[in-house]
Amino acid sequence: MTDSADGRVEPVVAAALGRAVLLGRALLTVATAAAGLAVADDHPYRLVVLITVLIVASAVQVAVLTRWPRVVSHPVAILAAEAALLVAVLALSRGGVPYFVHAAGSAALAGVLLGAAAWPLWAAQAAQGFAVCVTILRETAPDAAVAVYLIAAPVAGVLAGLTAALGARALARQMRLNLQRVAIAQRDAAALERARLARELHDSVAKTLRGMSLAAVALPGSVRRQPALAEQLAGAISEGAAAASLQARELLEGLRLDSPDEALDVTLDRLCGRFSARTGIDTSAHVHVADLPVPVRYELTRIAHEALTNIERHANAHRVTVTLALTRRGRAVTLTVRDDGDGFTLPGDLLTLQDLGHHGIVGMAERARTIGGSIEVVTRPGRGTSVHVSVPLAGSTT
Incomplete structure (x- = not known):
């Protein structure tokens, strides 16, 4: 012009x-x-x-x-x-x-x-x-x-x-x-998308490939001198390739979870609908937010997906509700995923869960931190689990 x-x-x-x-x-x-x-x-x-x-x-x-x-x-x-x-x-x-x-x-x-x-x-x-x-x-x-x-x-x-x-x-x-x-907005959105994809690759596939690379470097020298070690390294490479393939597939599925051109309530309704159809668990979404910045809605969608995955694996739940709403003054958005399942005893430090092989909540906490948010898990054995994520907003969103 x-x-x-x-x-x-x-x-x-x-x-x-x-x-x-x-x-x-x-x-x-x-x-x-x-x-x-x-x-x-x-x-x-x-x-x-x-x-x-x-x-x-x-x-x-x-x-x-x-x-x-x-x-x-x-x-x-x-x-x-x-x-x-x-x-x-x-x-x-x-x-x-x-x-x-x-x-x-x-x-x-x-x-x-x-x-x-x-x-x-x-x-x-x-x-x-x-x-x-x-x-x-x-x-x-x-x-x-x-x-x-x-x-x-x-x-x-x-x-x-x-x-x-x-x-x-x-x-x-x-x-x-x-x-x-x-x-400018389009360039910023593209930069955010590239940064998000780079972070996802670094946190998953890149680490696995790095481990495979180290094992592959050590493998030739171990074939003759330490056959047992060579066999372990070959197994590690094979397992790493399978893990990398799974991580790449999960990454692609995660990127498809949220389309910025789609209304947020439609995205979460679809996510809950697929989860309910796959697991048979009664699942409903309640969205009281018209729209959110692209990085925020993406990470919240991924957190909701991870929370539902944890419920499928561990909770033995019959009903799940996913709620997304603003605080009263519109300064923050809150995501709550609540189930009526078995619940568990929550350790004082979430990193303990990672040591026990339960990475889901730790991953959700990391995602919340990338957008300036925080996570709170409320659970008791036999009383279900609630995951609350709160993310401050730069401006009010209606």
Whole structure:
């Protein structure tokens, strides 16, 4: 989106503004002509012809700008047709109010198409308007108040053109800034997506592959001298390959869990629906948040998925509820996954769970920390488990 030094704007913007000017001018000019028709006492056919010409010409102009907006890149032809139409309006209205209204609209259209470079046209239209005013004053000799308003009409046309030029340029600048903001947001989203994928790969597949690489380096030297060790290393490589394949599959499934283009409630409903269909556990989602920043909604979706996976493996639950809501002041979002399963005795340090081979809660806590959040697990043997995740928000979300 660009605008030139003389105020001309990008063709698509100019075409849209031009259509608005043409429609407004047609409405006002036809209205004044119709008002004149209501009070005309001689030769009303001129005003009927004027109204017909205005309606047909405006319809053609708007249709052209709608179908071929790039035509505004050649304003000379458009303004030449405008000049001919203005002369026709002058002849049919005999210098009445419809003429001055139409002239102001023509000046505005020139301002949209040419910007400040339309000043010679504004000057010519003002000179024509003053000539019409002089003729009317000589023929009708109106009172002083009417004469003042009549002489001000050509000046109003110039002001209309200047206002349209400034407005078009301001709109083009605003649209350019909006496009820049959208481009920046898209780049930021892409950077966040790359960083998220890199972190996921580093935390899972990359570590496994690194271990496989070390085992593979040690394997050739152990084949002859330490066959037992070589056998262990080969087994480690095989197990590592299987683990890497599983981690890659889980990573891909996790990336597909959340689509930023999809409503958050739809995402969690689908997640709970698939879990319920696979396990037979009655599962429901209650989402009271319209949307969240992409990194936040992604990590919360992954946490919900991991919590459901833990329930499937360990809880023996019959009912699960997943709730996502804002705090009262909208400063944080909370995710709660609650089940009515067996529960367990929670150690004082969550890392103890990792030592026992239970990595799910530890992984959920790590994900919560990546988005500035915290996790709380409430459980007792025989009383079910509740996982609460709270994440502060930079601004309120409705």
